[in-house]
Amino acid sequence: MFNLFKKTNKQKNFALQNSSLKTSGGFSLIELMVVMAIVTLITGITLFNHNTFSGGVALENLAYEIALAVRQAQFFGINVRAASTGAGGSTFNTGYGVYFNKANPTSFILFADTNNDRFYSGSAEIVEVYTMKRGNQIKYLCVDGGCSSPETSSLEQLQITFVRPEPDAVIKTMVPTLCGVGIETECGIAKIYVGSPSENVSDKIIVVGVTGFISVETSSQ
Numbered sequence: 001m002f003n004l005f006k007k008t009n010k011q012k013n014f015a016l017q018n019s020s021l022k023t024s025g026g027f028s029l030i031e032l033m034v035v036m037a038i039v040t041l042i043t044g045i046t047l048f049n050h051n052t053f054s055g056g057v058a059l060e061n062l063a064y065e066i067a068l069a070v071r072q073a074q075f076f077g078i079n080v081r082a083a084s085t086g087a088g089g090s091t092f093n094t095g096y097g098v099y100f101n102k103a104n105p106t107s108f109i110l111f112a113d114t115n116n117d118r119f120y121s122g123s124a125e126i127v128e129v130y131t132m133k134r135g136n137q138i139k140y141l142c143v144d145g146g147c148s149s150p151e152t153s154s155l156e157q158l159q160i161t162f163v164r165p166e167p168d169a170v171i172k173t174m175v176p177t178l179c180g181v182g183i184e185t186e187c188g189i190a191k192i193y194v195g196s197p198s199e200n201v202s203d204k205i206i207v208v209g210v211t212g213f214i215s216v217e218t219s220s221q
Contacts, residue, residue, distance in 0.1 A: 055196045055198040056196070058136060059203075060216075066108065066192060066194065069130060070206070070214050076127075078164050095118070096110070097159050097161030100141055105138040106132045110127045110128040111125040113125065113163075118161050119159055134196075135196065137194065140155075141190075143155065143187040144178070150191065155173055157173060168210055168212050171189070171190045190208045191206065193219065202220075205219055
């Protein structure tokens with residue numbers, strides 16, 4: 001009798017263990033689908049944020065590269081630096097500048113103003129060509145009052161030069177009604193807007209004032 005009772009208890013224990021194994025055997029199909037959906041959502045959010053962050057960093061680096069190129073032109077312009085005049089000749093009395101053209105929105109040029117007209121006059125004046133990467137490009141160019149609504153600015157070309165001994169910037173355009181075409185008619189401020197192919201990355205603005213100050217800002221639009 002005792003043995004029979006003992007055997008029955010063993011059978012009950014085995015049945016309970018077997019039932020426990022059946023109920024905790026793994027995920028159901030619905031549970032697996034829910035987990036996969038959550039993982040996919042988290043992965044998507046992470047990738048989106050990563051792309052936005054990396055795009056913002058790349059655009060900010062570009063903005064500071066442009067600002068540095070303008071500063072380099074200022075340094076060259078107020079110091080003695082030889083510039084080639086062609087046919088093996090050189091001059092130490094020349095200004096330096098940076099040229100932007102919306103027709104070539106993914107590049108800009110550091111140039112030596114060898115003819116001293118305060119304008120970029122062609123490939124013979126090129127010191128260095130900078131190429132923008134990752135789809136970043138010049139979006140708007142504006143000067144003075146036109147910067148109140150840069151998206152409507154008709155400005156296509158902009159040159160900013162520096163001439164020894166003054167550190168002041170000479171800001172010129174090809175539009176007489178904006179800055180004029182003569183050497184004595186210059187603008188007070190210029191802004192270069194650069195943008196990313198990602199709509200989630202705010203534009204960067206390189207600001208250059210006639211007094212020679214250079215700064216980088218983030219667009220609020």
